[in-house]
Amino acid sequence: EIVTEIIAKLSDGPLQGKRILVTSGPTHEPIDPVRYIANRSSGAQGAAMARALRDLGAEVVFITGPASVCPPEGVTVVAVETAEQMSEAVDSALPADAGVFAAAVSDWRVVNASDQKLKKSKDGLPVMEFAENPDILKRVSHLEKGRPDLVVGFAAETNDVIEYATAKRLRKGCDWIVANDVSPATGIMGGSENAVVLIGENGAEEWPRMGKDQVAQQLAQRIAQALTS
Amino acid sequence: EIVTEIIAKLSDGPLQGKRILVTSGPTHEPIDPVRYIANRSSGAQGAAMARALRDLGAEVVFITGPASVCPPEGVTVVAVETAEQMSEAVDSALPADAGVFAAAVSDWRVVNASDQKLKKSKDGLPVMEFAENPDILKRVSHLEKGRPDLVVGFAAETNDVIEYATAKRLRKGCDWIVANDVSPATGIMGGSENAVVLIGENGAEEWPRMGKDQVAQQLAQRIAQALTS
Secondary structure, eight states, rough: HHHHHHHHHHSSTTTTEEEEEEEESOEEESSSSSSEEOOOOOOOOHHHHHHHHHHHHHHEEEOOOSSOOOOTSSEEEEEESSSHHHHHHHHHHHHSSEEEEOOOOSSEEOOOTTTSSOOOOSSOOOOOEEEEOOHHHHHTTTTTOOOSSSEEEEESSSOOOHHHHHHHHHHHHHEEEEEEEOGGGGTTTTTSEEEEEEEEEEEEEEOEEEEHHHHHHHHHHHHHHHHHH | OOOHHHHHHHHHHTTOOOOOEEEESSSOESSSSSSEEEEESSHHHHHHHHHHHHTTEEEEEEEESOOOSOTTTEEEEEEOOOOHHHHHHHHHOOSSSEEEEEOOOOEEETTOOOSSOOOOOSSSOOOOEEEOOHHHHHHHEOOSSSSOOOEEEEESSSSSSHHHHHHHHHHTOOEEEEEEOOOGGOTTTTTTTEEEEEEEEEEEEEOOEEEEEHHHHHHHHHHHHHHHH
């Protein structure tokens, strides 16, 4: 690991001098002091992205929710829990040459989250009210001032992957969407491999199933091409 | 660890020949294939209980939700995810001389959990319907046939600990409640210490704040006394 770092720092990688923001992991949205809503993101793809970008010489700011994999060495780590905290951390980390938004951010939070442990209502069941979380990818994609040259979003879908992810790219205004099929049958969510479709302005490019490290290395190469061409 | 095990097996511990069921960890209740409701239980207290009971010679069946600490060696591990799975695993593990229900089981599950990733409703917010989960502690406490001689429940409270826990003991029908204050100010939830109140038929006994391993060892001693007196 240390050797990799030294090589990255000594080598004249194609991303030398570029500052890249990577978000990673799940967010946890509190219900009360003991309960929360989570998602199955392990943070493995985001951590691999940060590592691959670092290896090409980039200065990486790694903003991570409570992931089950450790952040790579040699990047600036900002640890957060909720979507709102992640959004603020992204603001603080800008400007950047590229933003890679690999975190699985909860779309909403519990608006009646309680400081005390939730007691059951009369029928024994909780009543949860939700509010939309900040849409980090959309907001950064639409920044008039200080938008990164390249904004990359991720999409985890369980069905109609290309259709949903293509629509997501247009809706969010990002440059690329890295889409993957996380339907339970694939065993991908929480696993070590990804079957990725890269969606850009020229359409969808289906990549063969490969390790998350390989996906990250290929994406990092593409990012380097995009930022230096 | 191996030495501890050998000593436990060779020694004539007071729980030799006793079969004890321990539940531990959080449960995860799925919302859809990628999202779930969780709680902050690390499983540390349950794992420490299993280890302490094993060290006194008990045959331990350890039924654990997705905990962040590893199960101890030398116990039979049954890994589950949801409250319903934990309930079934408890049924399969009975009969036992004692049941120690340290798991932080979700009181309810999402009844409209979806096989596909939840899409937003018109207003962008999810609609979750809840159903009550099986009440494992109450059911085992009220078993007419095959009730363990000693049933121990746990209560994590953020306020009015003794009052809530005393009421819980009566409501559930268990013999003891091990109550602890998990209000955020204590830093106990997810930490390494516990400030425990042991509630039995003779009232509440406040223990000093101590490590979870020490809590477990003292409880295991008390369980041994109760089962062998």
